[in-house]
Amino acid sequence: MVQRGQKYIWAAMLIMVMAVLAACGTNDNAASGNASQTENAAASSTPDGNTPAATDSTGGDEGGTRTVTGEFGDVEIPAHPQRIAGIYVEDYLKALGVTPVVQWYHPSWGKQDYLGLDVPEFDITGSMEALLDQNPDLIILDGGADQAAYENYSKVAPTYRLPEAVLQDSRLMLAAIADALGVPEKAESVLAEYDAKVADGKVKLQQAIGQEKVAVIRLNVADKSFALFGVKNRYTGVIYDQFGLTPVDMAAEMTEYQSIISEEVIPELGADHIIVFPDNGEWDSADNQDALSILDGPLWKNIPAVKNGKIYKMERSHWQSGAITANSMKLDDLLKAIVK
Template identity: 80%
Template sequence: MASWGRKCIWTAVLVLAMSALAACGTNNNAAGGKNVQTENAANPTAASNTSTDASTDTSADNGTRTVVGEFGEVEIPVSPKRVAGIYVEDYLKALGVTPVVQWYHPSWGKQDYLNLDVPEYDITGSIEALLEKNPDLIIADGGADAAKYEQYSKVAPTYRLPEKVLQDSRQMLTAIAEVLGIPEKGEAVLAEYDQKVADGKAKLQQALGQEKVAVIRLNVAEKTFALFGVKNRFTGVIYDQFGLTPVPMAAEMTEFQSIISEEVIPDLEADHIIVFPDNGGWDTAENEEAIKILDGPLWKNLPAVKNGNIYRMERSHWQSGAITANSMKLDDLLKAMVK
């Protein structure tokens, strides 16, 4: 009996010892974080929610996605923060995005009408200057050929707009908004723009009817003129979107522009003439001599001039075919032509 009693005591001691070891093991697992797995295993919904939230945060902040540009697929940030838009800053500004640089060319200047307060990037200079600005995405238009695209791609992921969208500012805006991950913003900008164009077109057609319009650029250095055709990416919008009637020579042109002599201008039979210098402004000292041409006897005898229908426009936005520039052109035309 005593022997049986001793066995019971030892059994009880062993049970207590094993219980203590089990408790100790549980505490060690908790210290190692394994209790989290246990809790999630007991609550599958909590585990699922935790995983989804983490995935969403990572995607929003650090994720990438693949898009297809003119030169193939490129992996870009889901939410780019530092964007360089080579020749496309106009679209970035319209979408509420401030670029890290603004392109600049020593001979052409920059798009002054945007009034961007960012460093200039000389596109004829070293690519190192762009690298220093640390962009996380570069967007380029048709000015970037395959070689230039490769250069930009060494700086940051580069999306070169497809050739098929370059002729239409609306398609370019949509493509850029998609790449930036803000398609809904692009839709809103376009809706506002389309409404403005519809209203402006009605007013212009009522004021001008079928009167013929010519767009001419004064090439200051050469003292020549360029007639812009209906396919010109800068000014074709006034015909295909705003509804103005081109002079016959411009309507028949397949090229973007044609260099013409001063003597050809009367043959255009233009009821209205839009003119701007190729560089600088109307009050720029370097342009003073060339601008005197417009005060010569040939110009004074043009019906458009006699009727007060010659319009001296500012070069900066008239030599851009982007969405903000086009909106500004419409403002100019309404102010000049609708009385």
């Protein structure tokens, strides 16, 4: 009987020890799980208040996404896009050190030749198949795309249409694109260099011509008409509001981007300096040479700018772009033409 009682006592003690060990193991697992959850929560929050980047099912950063707010609402885009199509905005991509997968092209307008991109052309009047073939993982659009176009592009890849509020200022556009790409510091560097160049150039232009009046005219080759660009023009308004040049009165009073004017109006502009470029192609093309002969006509001879040799024939592609690289090139052109 004594031996049997001792056996029961030892068995009871063994059961109690096993229960204690099991409880400790459970508590250790729970503590480990809580610590892991705390670390994950800390990693998913961002001190700058931006929307945190999500990660894919593997947890790798390369597959992560983030949300940006465009003109037509929020869109989820890759956190680290590798193949970017920038329709109308290749200039900004190149300034940020990014080579786009395509360059937009329009049969009537050509493309932005000044960028010198060696990538396939994408005819924006044609099929989306050509863009789909390049397998972009992000598409960025400017104001040239309405909601219907945006939705079509969105079928190809995640698409960020820049907010309307940034489209009038190349600085804001550059910053918005850099933010979408996750490289805001690159925009800051580009803008610092650009602003320093503009500040220096503005002083030199002011010293050279003071308040002499400037007109920017596009020669529409097909019908040999003229478009006077106003101060609000997204392509050339920069020469007034950033470079400090003085517009002719008609351009200063314009609320629209441009106004089609007859040849007879040109002398009435009172321009001391005229900047002119064709709507498409190079000046030495046959069509443009024929259109250029208009500038030798009798109506032009008494214009102050013509009499004084201050009519400047410019390359059309960067003068018909309001992007950051194009604007820098416009300043170079003006300094070369005006500052002696």
